[in-house]
Amino acid sequence: MTQLVDAPGGPRNAPPASSPEAPRHRVRADIQGLRAIAVASVVVYHFWPSLLPGGFTGVDVFFVVSGFLITGQILRDVDRHRPLRFAARFWAARVRRIMPAALLVLGFVLVASWFIVPASQWPEIGRHVLASALSIENWVLAGDAVDYGAEGAAPSPVQHFWSLSVEEQFYLVWPVLLLLATLFARRFGPIGRLGRRGVVGIVMGLVLVASLSFSFIFTNVDPGAAYFVTPTRMWQLAAGGLVALIAVRGIRFAPWVGVALIGVGFFVLNVDMPYPGIAAMIPTVGACLVLLGGPDGRFSFDRAVSARPIQHLGDISYSVYLWHWPLLIIVPIALGHELSILEAFGLLAIILVVSEASYRFIEQPFRRGWLLRTSPRSLALGTVAVLIIVAGAVRFDASGQARIEAAAAEFEQTIASADECFGAAALDNTCGDPFAPVDEAAALAGNNDLPIASRKPRCSDDTGPFSEVICHYGDPNGARTVLLWGNSHASAWSDAIDAAGKRLKWNVIVASRSGCPATLGTPPPNEIRKTSQEEQKGCAERNEWVVSTLAPKVDLVVMSDLRAGYADGARSVDGFVEAITRVREAGATVVWLGDVPLTDGITTRRDGPDCLELNGQCSNPVSKALVARSVTDEVAGRVPDLLTIDPTDRFCDDERCYSAVGGVSVYFDGLHLSGTYSRTLGPWLARELKACAQGASSCPAL
Known part of the structure; x- marks a missing residue:
């Protein structure tokens, strides 16, 4: 459900992803399989929630995988570059990988909403697009969850950006924490038997325990807001990071146990339960177990998900996630009715086509092309692009407010001249x-x-x-x-x-x-x-x-x-x-x-x-x-x-x-x-x- 970098592992029997000697720009079949499972569960849940009541937990799987991959990358790069260069390279890579497709979707939502969505929804859509562009959509939704007046509002076509916001906030904090832990270990040397990786592991463990504890408590106190806020989710990303740190792979039956846990979550968990809290341990532990497995044997999970369609769905999972929700919200408005079964399957086909095009012509070219090749250029152009979307969202909001105010003034005149046929009369x-x-x-x-x-x-x-x-x-x-x-x-x-x-x-x-x-x-x-x-x-x-x-x-x-x-x-x-x-x-x-x-x-x-x-x-x-x-x-x-x-x-x-x-x-x-x-x-x-x-x-x- 969220943006994930490609796995840095090499061929199927290469060293672990977090190992410095692992070749880059290759993918692990199990990770692509997890991506495919996660995005498919989210899409099915959004189209037919009764078929997969816990399909929303695909988000949790994405969080774990993202934490695993990002931590592996940090552990490789933190020793190769000076601190400032490391930070610039890391965040520039995030800009190249995440922003082009995400900002394209936000721009599409603004344009499509202008022509299709009722003007009364424009202010809310503008507000959510603005929050999504600034990577704070999860906090806006958390505020709406406790704002009784916001509960009757129509669903935002960009509310799925909440998980991207969680990850973007994680990307701001996580490399800094690991960099500081590394510098501390370099400065003071081993602490007892703890080397650099031990110090880094302690930092990760403290984050995991603190976030998990907060998640348990806050989910019981305020389940609506707890679902979205970053502190209740960081433990899932940290869990993936710890798996990357220990660099263990090859536990033969772990992936199948993990897949079983994830599958159980799809059918046992539902939105009426307080979440994330303790219930989120089911998909989180399941995803961690899959990552601990390996390509050993003809019945391995890697081999089971190595079919090209599954792997390709994993490739385009980010685009599928980005595009499916806005289209699911906007298309029924354009049609003027809820989707029939045939229309729903037709829309699914359109989503796959659009996602394929987004992957081929937006994600990949911007990620590897010359335009964003250097870190300063990536950061500068990324900032400009965000500001353009922010300006568009603010203008969209203002246009909606102006139309509503004009309509209210006209309606006031109607009220002033009301007769015995006005309203309930x-x-x-x-x-x-x-x-x-x-x-x-x-x-x-x-x-x-x-x-x-x-x-x-x-x-x-x-x-x-x-x-x-x-x-x-x-x-x-x-x-x-x-x-x-x-x-x-x-x-x-x-x-x-x-x-x-x-x-x-x-x-x-x-x-x-x-x-x-x-x-x-x-x-x-x-x-x-x-x-x-x-x-x-x-x-x-x-x-x-x-x-x-x-x-x-x-x-x-x-x-x-x-x-x-x-x-x-x-x-x-x-x-x-x-x-x-x-x-x-x-x-x-x-x-x-x-x-x-x-x-x-x-x-x-x-x-x-x-x-x-x-x-x-x-x-x-x-x-x-x-x-x-x-x-x-x-x-x-x-x-x-x-x-x-x-x-x-x-x-x-x-x-x-x-x-x-x-x-x-x-x-x-x-x-x-x-x-x-x-x-x-x-x-x-x-x-x-x-x-x-x-x-x-x-x-x-x-």
Whole structure:
């Protein structure tokens, strides 16, 4: 999955790759086989994740092989050149090998996105291309993983550059560490029985132990960010480096044991597990064992993977990795639909052709050609090329922002002249088709159309430690007080309940918290979003505070959440039932507000405004959009007299649920109500809440 240099080993029975006398510019069949296995697993996983749930661990295999090869090269060259010349030659080699193809892909993404991808995605794509060009994409993705507001965003066509970023950061640190260890050994001589290689080995071992320990701890604390950050991954590269250092090869059965471990990881591991952590030892140890093997015997791993197609896939693995993800993201957008089976295989063929061309006409010529022959020239031209992509990414981001701002200004004029057919009002009046397609301005404006509780300064509670952040809306002098309680979906209803409160002359409190459903006990795991231990703790404390402190002060508590996707349905229902019971004991009436429809499946969300920009209108079958009804039914079965409000007819007809109603984008992302549409729901919600406040006999029930 990541960029790897060619193995420096000679013929199949040559000395180990790390040996100084090993001939250069030859490859080992086992390493090319590992490359082929790794890139094939990643591609299959991205195309058909259910076929190979642990295929993403091909990245781990690449990390080990990369650490092995880079360390072998460093150990050969560090004694041949003075420190500054060694560093310049090393980093210049990385420029020649990595940058040409990588920067070409980044440039392609910018150009293709300009013509194909919705303008609403341009700022995000520009941000990620910029981060990829600067080799910090892994840190950007780690930040997004803990940023609740970034979770509904469409996948970036360059997010696979995170692994390249990890390696580039490794390449900055690793040669310096090994150079310093070598200079230390030269200066002070042997330490006891330790020679130079012993000192270098100790440094490698310390890095491995420190990184591995951090990976274990941080993966349990924050699995989303842990997957991407460099400190949780360096031990895998260091493990490959230690294999290169010990220079042992020829353990006959080690490769097959290693391949078995890697294969087990492909089928046993999955994205729902905390990763990397201890689970990453399976592919990492497996890859190390393969590298410890040798070409001995007719049944050796080397011979098994020596077939030309496998070896050639290893040759072009870098290009395959670079090209497969952007094409997989951009082509379905260009087609206007998800890939069929035949289209997926056709795209695979295109990826192989493009990768072959990239390998032959970009990778190889730039790597060996005259243009980047000297170290100063390589470093200078590499810097210029990066700056060109950086400038393009910044311009692309700015262009997207300008189009979104222009659309927002145009849409504001539409809002100012709104009539009885605008937004949700179109469902109650004679307005023609309320689900008619919207114009581009309405679609683009939807992306930044946040509900009031989520705008800056943000008053809806964010993820993290417990806090008492709440919002006050409606009529502050109202005779009754209503509390809206739940996760970010409750926050998205803030405009509606604010408008309803003003209409009913009720005081409104919104106690919403991102990623924190209105349930008691430890929040159950959800397929849509992983939560860290810190978030779970903060959520539990927050909800206990809401029930014990806020609920006794209000007349009505409206519970609103994203309730789809709970992996442990029984535990989620138990938590909701307990919350309802506790609120009633506090003296308040409970109203259960049904879920907003999904734009697609539970784990395949579709961004509403982006889809509208491409198609004018988008819809989802009721059977997929309203899967959370099962949770409502179970809770209602446990609490027979539960007052409920079903919002289905505000989004759906009998067959489908829509992303635009009355000329307004229903969502601002893939799950949450836009501020404008939420606000137009105010009169309807006021009617429903008034009926609920008058008693169960007149409150609509599901």
